[in-house]
Amino acid sequence: MGAKIKLGDGCGYVFFKSLLAMRRLPEPVEEYKFHPKRRWRMDFAWPDQKIALEVEGGVWSGGRHTRGSGFIKDMEKYNTATLMGYRLIRVTPQQMGTGEAVELVEQLLGGGDGSTGKIATSN
Numbered sequence: 001m002g003a004k005i006k007l008g009d010g011c012g013y014v015f016f017k018s019l020l021a022m023r024r025l026p027e028p029v030e031e032y033k034f035h036p037k038r039r040w041r042m043d044f045a046w047p048d049q050k051i052a053l054e055v056e057g058g059v060w061s062g063g064r065h066t067r068g069s070g071f072i073k074d075m076e077k078y079n080t081a082t083l084m085g086y087r088l089i090r091v092t093p094q095q096m097g098t099g100e101a102v103e104l105v106e107q108l109l110g111g112g113d114g115s116t117g118k119i120a121t122s123n
Helices: 011-022 068-083 093-098 100-109
Strands: 029-032 042-046 051-055 087-091
Touching: 011 093, 011 100, 051 068, 051 100, 068 087, 087 093, 087 100, 093 100
Parallel strands: 051 087
Antiparallel strands: 029 042, 042 051
16 A cells, blocks of 8 residues: 554544545444443444454553453453454554555455455555
8 A cells, every 4th residue: 555654643544534435435433332231332333234343552562452351351342243243353553554454344345355365465
């Protein structure tokens, strides 16, 4: 994809949404509350297709998603979403800024064949 954008200032989100629009992919629902009783939210979701995308921050800095209790809580949320029929994509902020996240979404929405089991990256 070329230029890499860091998510810290929100540019990765803007870039992600711009790429979705450029590829004529449906716009996601942000902070989607997918569970009827729990307060869980998915960063981005396509509820009609039961696709969800979570951006996992703090991968290298020991953030909430990688520490013990946060990791276990995320597992409960992700497993529940899977049992409810959601297909979940987990990405890093860097993948939001490189276009890799959009490529994954496109594959699940039917725009890419996904036959190789590999993700096309710019690296």
